[in-house]
Amino acid sequence: xxxxxxxxxxxxxxxxxxxxxxxxxxxxxxxxxxxxxxxxxxxxxxxxxxxxxxxxxxxxxxxxxxxxxxxxxxxxxxxxxxx
Numbered sequence: 001x002x003x004x005x006x007x008x009x010x011x012x013x014x015x016x017x018x019x020x021x022x023x024x025x026x027x028x029x030x031x032x033x034x035x036x037x038x039x040x041x042x043x044x045x046x047x048x049x050x051x052x053x054x055x056x057x058x059x060x061x062x063x064x065x066x067x068x069x070x071x072x073x074x075x076x077x078x079x080x081x082x083x
Contacts, residue, residue: 002032007053017052017066024072
């Protein structure tokens with residue numbers, strides 16, 4: 001199972017990234033744990049200096065922007081192939 005973390009304070013961009021990520025997971029029919037990380041002191045642990053950030057299985061795949069659905073799908077499928 002994938003572990004996906006959305007890093008951000010809960011702003012509109014962070015919420016949008018979470019929505020898109022959940023949509024991709026649903027569209028692919030996957031089981032994944034989606035965790036919201038709102039503590040700014042944790043962002044640096046993932047090398048994220050600007051939010052929103054997206055971390056899949058402890059690997060930072062995006063930060064400082066909202067990736068497209070195609071990009072998120074690619075991130076997820078790549079993470080699946082690594083497991």
